Amino acid sequence: MRVLAAMSGGVDSAVAAARAVAAGHDVTGVHLALSRNPLSYRSGARGCCTQEDARDARRAADVLGIPFYVWDLAERFHADVVEDFVQEYSSGRTPNPCLRCNEKIKFAAVLDRALALGFDAVCTGHYARLVDGPHGRELHRSVDAEKDQSYVLGVLTAQQLAHAMFPLGGSRKTEVRAEAAERGLAVADKPDSHDICFVADGDTAGFLARELGDQPGNVVDEDGTVLGQHDASYAFTVGQRRGLRIGRPAADGKPRYVLSIEPVSRTITVGPREHLAVSVIEGAKPRWCGEPLDGTQECRAQIRAHGETLAARAWLDGDTLRVELAEPAVGVAPGQAVVLYDGTRVIGSATIAGTLAAATA
Amino acid sequence: MTTRSPHVYLDHAATTPMLPEAVAAMTAQLTRLGNASSLHTSGRAARRVVEEARETIAKALGARPSEVIFTGGGTEADNLAVKGLYWSRRAADPRRRRVLASAVEHHAVLDAVAWLGSVAGADVEWLPVDKLGRVDVDAVRSSVERDPESVALVTLMWVNNEVGTVQPVREVAAIARQHGIPTHTDAVQAVGQLPVDFAASGVDAMTVTGHKVGGPIGVGALVVRRETNLVPVLHGGGQERDVRSGTLDVPAIAGFAAALEIATAEQPARAATLAGLRDELIRQVRAAVPEAELNGDPDPSVEHRLPGNAHFSFPGCEGDSLLLLLDARGIECSTGSACSAGVAEPSHVLIAMGRDEERARGSLRFSLGHTSTRAEVDALGAAIGPVVERARAAGLVNVSGGTF
Structure with missing residues (x-):
């Protein structure tokens, strides 16, 4: 196959490309330039789009003996990922930009262009497995549970998965690093990237503050009693406890958590932890990694990256995915994805739009 | 590829x-x-x-x-x-x-x-x-x-x-x-x-x-x-x-x-040889891609144009798509200037000549020298048509956004 390997400059994508070459594919490397100002994103080893990362990716491609190009997707990335990220926070939600990047950039803009140029697949260093099942291609969790990235790939459709290649899904990170060293890839010891690539210093609150400025509002309890003020509603996430600056302790003396964020009046409602408990999740814009849900299905639901999975029943109600949790869960933040699993297989995902509180005793 | x-x-x-x-x-x-x-x-x-x-x-x-x-x-x-x-x-x-x-x-x-x-x-x-x-x-x-x-x-x-x-x-x-x-x-x-x-x-x-x-x-x-x-x-x-x-x-x-x-x-003889190859290259590219636009002075004399240079804009194409596709066919040329991160910038030369940014991005320079042969020109002539067609399809994808 003709394979386009997305190479970030990190160890995972380098080994993924190497494995594609070793499997006999005709591989071309491409580094995605995502920053409108390459110096503004993270410097050093932690980022994904600095000049140093571009150089590391190029070096890896040279070692593999494959052609290498840089594709400038900065405008698309800014419009589809960065602006979406800011807009979502501004609307009181908590987005996952990695998921959006996979959906809109890597397996949309890049894949479309690759297919048009005559490539058959886009190869990345994601930790997830593609398995050919009875109903077509299936997306499964990585064997390395700690590195598993199936959650951020849960937005990919069957059509996108048909042209995806994840050579690392069957390996553990330690094996990948060892293999990089064996193959003479200089990135073998490069630290893992974390956090959000376009938040240069890891300070998401500071980034949002620069983008959105002050957006002050009231902190209220569930009766509407004003408990205090905040500077910016976007600095809070449902389930958050820290930084509320409530002067007056609650009557019961227990800590208060963010229950909801109302973006227009910028009102943050707080309450005790048990009021965070959610029993039904409503998901918007469902996307299926294969066959859509057929009726009501018993499954496991994951509601944040690297979170645990929860026993659930899911069904489609028009365009809305409804997920009923067997046990109430806390910290279900609108904007995050709910990804449904059948064992290790990803069924699909939706963006958390609303929740129904568990009946409180 | x-x-x-x-x-x-x-x-x-x-x-x-x-x-x-x-x-x-x-x-x-x-x-x-x-x-x-x-x-x-x-x-x-x-x-x-x-x-x-x-x-x-x-x-x-x-x-x-x-x-x-x-x-x-x-x-x-x-x-x-x-x-x-x-x-x-x-x-x-x-x-x-x-x-x-x-x-x-x-x-x-x-x-x-x-x-x-x-x-x-x-x-x-x-x-x-x-x-x-x-x-x-x-x-x-x-x-x-x-x-x-x-x-x-x-x-x-x-x-x-x-x-x-x-x-x-x-x-x-x-x-x-x-x-x-x-x-x-x-x-x-x-x-x-x-x-x-x-x-x-x-x-x-x-x-x-x-x-x-x-x-x-x-x-x-x-x-x-x-x-x-x-x-x-x-x-x-x-x-x-x-x-x-x-x-x-x-x-x-x-x-x-x-x-x-x-x-x-050897300059006079070299100029004559290169100009001959260059004219043939231009002829073949135009024959394969009639809408290709030659940039620079169309007068082929040494008083007007460098003998070894042929520079084209291919409407609807991204220069780096063309480069990738030609490179995959063993044909090496250039899109113009590149910044340190390798991101192609529209050529300041074409912009100064009044070309719009899109046209500037869809350009390639072919340059000949002392080892150039007619066979190389013919190889480009054979490849450029299909390559432009493919690059144009990819270019349109990029303009219209994702299709999934």
Whole structure:
């Protein structure tokens, strides 16, 4: 196959490309330039789009003996990922930009262009497995549970998965690093990237503050009693406890958590932890990694990256995915994805739009 | 993408293979000891090689040996000329703040001039070009004559490296000279393909480089009139006329001289051969892609267009898609300038010529040299049609956004 390997400059994508070459594919490397100002994103080893990362990716491609190009997707990335990220926070939600990047950039803009140029697949260093099942291609969790990235790939459709290649899904990170060293890839010891690539210093609150400025509002309890003020509603996430600056302790003396964020009046409602408990999740814009849900299905639901999975029943109600949790869960933040699993297989995902509180005793 | 042969090299303007004579001259020196500045026997032997090279180069370029200042390549020579002339002229008369430079210069001149403007108090005037990429002599004259005393220097390349348009260097130098203003020209792409005579050109400083004429990379020269003063850019031992410091690279200089001597001696025949191949290349590309637009001067004579240059815009295509697809077929060419991260920027040359950004992005330069063959041209002619068709499909995807 003709394979386009997305190479970030990190160890995972380098080994993924190497494995594609070793499997006999005709591989071309491409580094995605995502920053409108390459110096503004993270410097050093932690980022994904600095000049140093571009150089590391190029070096890896040279070692593999494959052609290498840089594709400038900065405008698309800014419009589809960065602006979406800011807009979502501004609307009181908590987005996952990695998921959006996979959906809109890597397996949309890049894949479309690759297919048009005559490539058959886009190869990345994601930790997830593609398995050919009875109903077509299936997306499964990585064997390395700690590195598993199936959650951020849960937005990919069957059509996108048909042209995806994840050579690392069957390996553990330690094996990948060892293999990089064996193959003479200089990135073998490069630290893992974390956090959000376009938040240069890891300070998401500071980034949002620069983008959105002050957006002050009231902190209220569930009766509407004003408990205090905040500077910016976007600095809070449902389930958050820290930084509320409530002067007056609650009557019961227990800590208060963010229950909801109302973006227009910028009102943050707080309450005790048990009021965070959610029993039904409503998901918007469902996307299926294969066959859509057929009726009501018993499954496991994951509601944040690297979170645990929860026993659930899911069904489609028009365009809305409804997920009923067997046990109430806390910290279900609108904007995050709910990804449904059948064992290790990803069924699909939706963006958390609303929740129904568990009946409180 | 499965077959990466035959290897078709159409990027001689980036660098061209070394001539065997240059390799021989260079390798003969690699094992010899001697710093050309040393006074002992070894030093004298090295010095002799350098001075013979200097004489060879001077003779080939219509200059005197004392006018040849060796540098580490074209970029250094351009920086020395632009900054050295500016500082020297301003030191002599602080009113001389204006730097007149064409808008289509190579980055080695363009960025040096811009830097003088941003940090060294220069008033930069970018000389406009017409749609063929040629500087308007009347515009230069009126700019100079508006206030000649305030002009530090004029810099205008001999021939544009991207679109191959030959510039009116002699006319511009004559205008400047009437007012005692020095002119610099970057002749890196001209030497070996166009007749280049330093003395006859009327310029005061001229940049040449080794690796565009079949010599090694990393050596070049600034040819400067004896009476022209330059402030150094590199300070140190003052090896070259106290203007350029650094131990001379004797093997590279020997290879440079050997290549330059052959390239200039063979220039008329080479120009004719390259122009013939170039015309055939243009014919074949146009036959395969009728909507392809030739950039630069369509007049094929050496007074108008560099013989080895063919530069096209392919409407609806991204240049880097074209490059990828041609590279996968073993055909190597260039899209133009690239920034340090490797992201293609629209060419400032095409923008200065009035092309829109989209058209500028969808452009390729094919450049021929001494090893070019008809078979290479035919290989491009066979590949370019399907490649453009495919790149256009990819380009439309990009414009319309994701389809999933």
